[in-house]
Amino acid sequence: MRGSRIAGLGSFLPERVVTNHDLSQWMETSDEWIQQRTGIRERRWVQGDVGASDLALPASQDALTEAGLEASDLDMIIFATLSPDIGFPGSSCLLQAKLGVPGIATLDIRNQCTGFVYALSVADQFIRSGAMKHILVVGAEVHSTGLDISTRGRDVTVIFGDGAGAAVVSATDGDARVLDSALHADGSQAEILMLGAPASGRNPRLSHEMLDAGLHYPSMKGSAVFKQAVRHFPAVIREVMERNAMSVDDIGMLIPHQANLRISEMVGKSLGIGPDRMHNTIQWTGNTTAASIPIALHEAVKAGRIQSGDHVVLAAFGAGLTWGANLIRW
Numbered sequence: 001m002r003g004s005r006i007a008g009l010g011s012f013l014p015e016r017v018v019t020n021h022d023l024s025q026w027m028e029t030s031d032e033w034i035q036q037r038t039g040i041r042e043r044r045w046v047q048g049d050v051g052a053s054d055l056a057l058p059a060s061q062d063a064l065t066e067a068g069l070e071a072s073d074l075d076m077i078i079f080a081t082l083s084p085d086i087g088f089p090g091s092s093c094l095l096q097a098k099l100g101v102p103g104i105a106t107l108d109i110r111n112q113c114t115g116f117v118y119a120l121s122v123a124d125q126f127i128r129s130g131a132m133k134h135i136l137v138v139g140a141e142v143h144s145t146g147l148d149i150s151t152r153g154r155d156v157t158v159i160f161g162d163g164a165g166a167a168v169v170s171a172t173d174g175d176a177r178v179l180d181s182a183l184h185a186d187g188s189q190a191e192i193l194m195l196g197a198p199a200s201g202r203n204p205r206l207s208h209e210m211l212d213a214g215l216h217y218p219s220m221k222g223s224a225v226f227k228q229a230v231r232h233f234p235a236v237i238r239e240v241m242e243r244n245a246m247s248v249d250d251i252g253m254l255i256p257h258q259a260n261l262r263i264s265e266m267v268g269k270s271l272g273i274g275p276d277r278m279h280n281t282i283q284w285t286g287n288t289t290a291a292s293i294p295i296a297l298h299e300a301v302k303a304g305r306i307q308s309g310d311h312v313v314l315a316a317f318g319a320g321l322t323w324g325a326n327l328i329r330w
């Protein structure tokens with residue numbers, strides 16, 4: 001039966017390293033506070049005018065090379081991001097132009113930290129149906145240019161980093177394939193993690209007053225987000241395993257969205273999954289939202305932590321609220 005598999009992976013982080021010590025020079029925070037609460041030691045931030053599609057380009061080229069394909073072989077680009085290069089058109093269109101493949105379908109996904117999980121499930125469905133053969137699935141974010149780098153924004157700013165990850169998803173009849181995806185959302189909780197401006201629901205969309213109030217910076221009710229994350233992450237992982245007549249013990253490698261190392265550790269503890277079956281990168285990347293799963297997956301594969309036949313679970317939780325998981329037989 002036709003399905004889809006990940007045929008190639010790529011990832012890209014900007015060169016500039018921003019340590020916790022660097023942040024403590026610009027706002028009232030400390031390396032100790034950040035590491036204790038989040039596990040983050042450093043993150044990468046872009047320099048100059050660099051958009052999400054600029055970071056996505058080298059990641060995509062590497063994923064195509066690993067898959068043994070040219071950009072012209074692609075049927076569609078699905079681009080997950082909460083930090084699109086511009087208001088419109090979507091970053092998938094901009095990446096398509098940079099890859100030099102006019103004409104193929106493009107789709108942007110706006111599901112924040114769960115963006116890559118949703119994007120992979122959409123690619124899987126297009127391929128399963130027989131409509132398409134090769135789809136580039138990208139998660140890429142430039143957070144740094146949209147953060148409040150002052151004490152007012154410290155709770156949010158210390159968490160986020162820039163980066164990109166990409167997967168070429170191709171049709172297969174083999175055993176190695178995406179087995180299932182579980183997807184959820186709860187829009188009634190939108191205000192616990194959101195970016196309020198510019199907004200079509202405000203007239204004008206952006207004003208000096210709104211800038212002064214910092215509405216163009218993300219706002220987060222940190223402890224509410226934490227509580228929801230440690231509830232939904234384990235539940236959706238169990239759901240996708242049970243739906244496929246498996247249990248959490250059958251997971252060979254869990255790639256959780258890199259929200260916060262404390263969240264990943266609590267999820268692991270509640271599922272009985274230790275560091276030997278979980279891959280984290282947040283210590284060095286910060287939370288790169290839609291990019292975090294493909295970056296961590298690529299790293300885990302490069303480190304030899306995932307073997308043929310392993311059951312790999314990608315799981316995410318984030319703003320929306322949105323949460324979900326993909327189960328893959330590698």
Ligand code: COA
Pocket residue numbers: 028029030033034037038113154155156158159193220221222223225226259260263287317318319
């Ligand atoms: N450095 C130093 N102090 C900080 C700080 C920082 N970067 N950010 C906040 N603080 C202060 C607060 O102002 C507060 O001070 P007060 O007690 O004098 O008011 C104190 O630290 C505790 O703040 P609190 O928000 O209760 O801390 P916390 O233990 O909940 O940790 C988070 C804050 C953000 C690390 C934590 O809530 C969290 O990780 N939430 C989930 C965030 C997340 O994963 N988001 C992405 C979802 S995909």
